[in-house]
Amino acid sequence: MxxxxxxxxxxxxxxxxxxxxxxxxxxxxxxxxxxxxxxxxxxxxxxxxxxxxxxxxxxxxxxxxxxxxxxxxxxxxxxxIQLPDPTTKIPREKPVPEEKPLTKWEKFAREKGIKKRKKSRKVWDQNKQQWGYRSGYGKANNEMDEVIIEDKGEIEAEDPFLQRKQNKQKRIQQQKKNELMNIARSKNGKVAKQTERVIEDLSKQAGKRLTRKQRLQKMFRVVQQSTASHGLFDKRVKNEPKVKLSKKQQFNSVTEPDLKNETKNHLDVLDRILDHTDVSINLEKAINQFKDTIDDADIKPKQQKKKSKSRKPRKPKKKK
Amino acid sequence: MQQVIKKIKKDNLKGRAKRVMKKKEPQIVEVVKSAMFVSGNKTSATIRQTLLDLYMLKKPHAIHLSRKHDIHPFDDEVPLEKYSYTYECSWFVFGSNTKRRPNNLIFGRLFDYHVIEMMEFQVEDYKSISEFEGQKCQNESKPCLIFNGEEFEHKFEYQKFRNMMIDLYRGKVVSSLNLAAIDKIFSFTIINNKIYFKVYVSQLKRTGTKFPRIELVEMGPSMILTLRRTKFATEDTMKLATQVHKSLKQKKKKNVSQSNFGDIVGQIHLDQQNLSSIVTKRPKALRRTKRKTQEKPNDNELEKEKEK
Structure with missing residues (x-):
């Protein structure tokens, strides 16, 4: 075989x-x-x-x-083929992203189960008879572009064009406030309340535009204190108001130490250092930034384009 | 509050700056890391060629910084961290050539723009890609990485080296793979504390079965690496760097386990039984009847009940 x-x-x-x-x-x-x-x-x-x-x-x-x-x-x-997940532990490139705090609207939408819908980027502009962007520069159906406003007996303002401008500014301010409030809300406890309060105050001020006199006074107050002696030896202008200097720092007495509060004071300092969320000095800084933007918007009205030829002549208002 | 300022500043960004910053944001799933190949102040032809070849292997997720850089990674990491930020690279390979350390190659990786790990090697017996004839591989194909040698399993430094090489050259992390696209094979072999670094092109040949036979052709580069200095991440850093996002963690299924034989075993918890409301068969004798006069059950019937 x-x-x-x-x-x-x-x-x-x-x-x-x-x-x-x-x-x-x-x-x-x-x-x-x-x-x-x-x-x-x-x-x-x-x-x-x-x-x-x-x-x-x-x-x-x-x-x-x-x-x-x-x-x-x-x-x-x-x-x-479908690969299984890698098993070797390999370090990441950047830390795991923090979860973004929900805004007030997002929170509400999630509770109610509202979902985002896609909108088309362009819409039909009836006046121009063409398609235009829904938002942004030169957007379609822009209220501000209208040259004539028809009076159907609803207009109460003296100048409806100005009224529209002011309304728009208001909306912008409100949006800015809302955004800041959302940031404030995302912080915890004390800081959140602090921030909210300041934002509330500021937004009240925001609508009010400083007069020229007020602005000069403000400037003057700064200049008064701008020398090394805080204006002590400067020549005074006639009727110059007295400058209120900031409060003198109070030091604890060395001879009679305040033993009761001493430990508490030290612990407060320690807390402030360790708890990064509560930094009251920087709160002002943040708010000032916000303030600057408001002031800028207030004081400098947007300049019109130099080409005055292209500017459309405004039609006379219709009288009631 | 500083975070608030940061956020306000970030929100104020517009246009290009905003887009750049958005690209730099951390992602939940990271697909691929980019690397920069940096040459030092003094380099030899070998090191320059090494950097160039390693760069070719890592392309397109790589940048070649071939000019002179007065950087000494083990003394000062800051310049590399700055480059890492500008070029968005979390890997660097640094080459230099000095009297003290001839043909020096440093592999280093960064986490959150900070150098966490570095390994320094001497390069010997270098043969570049151009010295090998024949077929070359595609750039973006996912390579196979093959490690031979017991040190890769038992010695700490070489375990790290293995991890780093997987990190650097594994390419994109993908869920699906085209089997025809496998054409690049990296081989790391360690003998007497020398790492033999080789790269092959693979050819899949039909065998008449479902499985192909693989043949290798050396593509280059080929070199021998000897370990010099090292810097490794602490356990804490590593723990931080290997965190997984909450949404990707698998939730533990309660009461479901697997037996030793691979069967799924479920556990069911029940409340205590309420015996008073239990439905059972009751003999006729105990039934409440609406008759006014109750009859005694017959003997026959009782027997039947007992049987049941």
Whole structure:
């Protein structure tokens, strides 16, 4: 009986199975393997390049076999498989993003289950008879572009054009206030209340425009104190009001120490340092920034374009 | 409050600045890290070629800063951190050549624009990509990374090296992969504390079965790396850097576990049974009847009940 053919068959391994054992550690999500057992350094060093190539080939074959075991989808370009998640722990590039605090509206919308709807970017402008952007510069259906305002007996203001401008400014201020309030609300406890209060005060002031006299007075007050002596030795102008200097700092007495409050004062300082959320000095800074923007908007009205030719002549108001 | 100021400032940004800042914001899922390849003040031809080749392998998520830079990463990391911010790279490979440390190559990674880990190597026996003939691989294909040697498992420094190489060269983290696109194989072999760095192009050949046979052709570069200085992240930093966003964490399923054989086992909790309201079979004798005069049950019937 001739068994050689059978033996040959048994000896012949399939081409895709390497001779070495499969004792690798895999991270298939990253397409990596680790073979920690196969290297015998003395033998290996005899023909390093070829040995490395053979070992790498075998290990790569084992990895590829693992990949081809996963059932995939056949596409035009080849078989596409779903990779498992990587297991090797690799540091991130940047810290995990903090969760953004919800604004008042977002909170409300979430409670009510209101979802955002997509709006088209352009809308039809009836007056211009063309498509225009919904918002932004040169937007469609802009109230402010209208040259004539029809009086249907509803207009109460003396100058409806000015009225519109003022209304727009009001809306802008309100929006700014809302935004700041949302930031304030996202802080906790004490700071939130503090910030809210200041914003409330400021927004009340925001509508009021300083007169020229008031502005000069304000400037004058600053200048009065601007010398090294806080204006003590300066020549006085006629009827110059007295400057109120800021309060003198009160120091605790050394001879009669206030033992009751001493520990409390120290702890307060410590709290202020450790609790980053409560930094009352910077609150002012933040608010001042807000204030500046309001002042700018107030004092400098937007300049019209120099091309006065293109400016449309305003039609006379309709009298009631 | 400082955060408030920051936010106000950020909100005031407009146009291009706003877009740039938005790009720099941290993401929940990070897909790929970019690397910069920086050459030092003094370089040798070998190191320049090394940087260029390593850069070619990392393309397109890489920047090659080939001019001279007076930077010494182990003494002062600040300049690299600045570059990291401007170029949005969280990886750097730095090459230099001095008398004290000839053919010096530093791999370093950053977290939140701070260098957390660095490994310095000497480059020996360098052979560039151009010295190898034959097929080259595609740039953006996802490579296989193969590590041979027991040190990669047991020695701390080489464990780190393995982790860093996976980080640097794994390419995009993807959920689906086209099997035909596998064509690049990185091989890291460690013998007697020397790391043999080699790159191959793979060819998949049909075997008549579902599985192909893989053949390798060396593409280059090829070099031997010997470890010099290191700097590793503390455990705290590493913990911070490997955090996962809340939304990606898998919620633990209560009362569902897996047995040793891989079967899913569920556990059901029940309230205490209320025996007073339990519905059972009651013998006729105990039934309340509306008849005025109750009859005694027959003996036969009692027997039947017992049988049941």
């Amino acid at each position: 001739d068994v050689s053919s059978i033996l040959n068959k048994a000896e012949k391994k399939p081409l895709h199975i390497p001779e070495k054992n499969d004792d690798l550690q895999y991270d298939i999500g990253n397409l990596t393997t680790l073979d920690s057992l196969s290297i015998n350094s003395e033998e290996f060093l005899k023909d390093v390049d070829n040995n490395i190539k053979d070992l790498t080939r075998d290990n790569a074959q084992l990895l590829i076999n693992k990949l081809f075991q996963i059932e995939g989808e056949l596409t035009d370009t080849g078989v596409v």
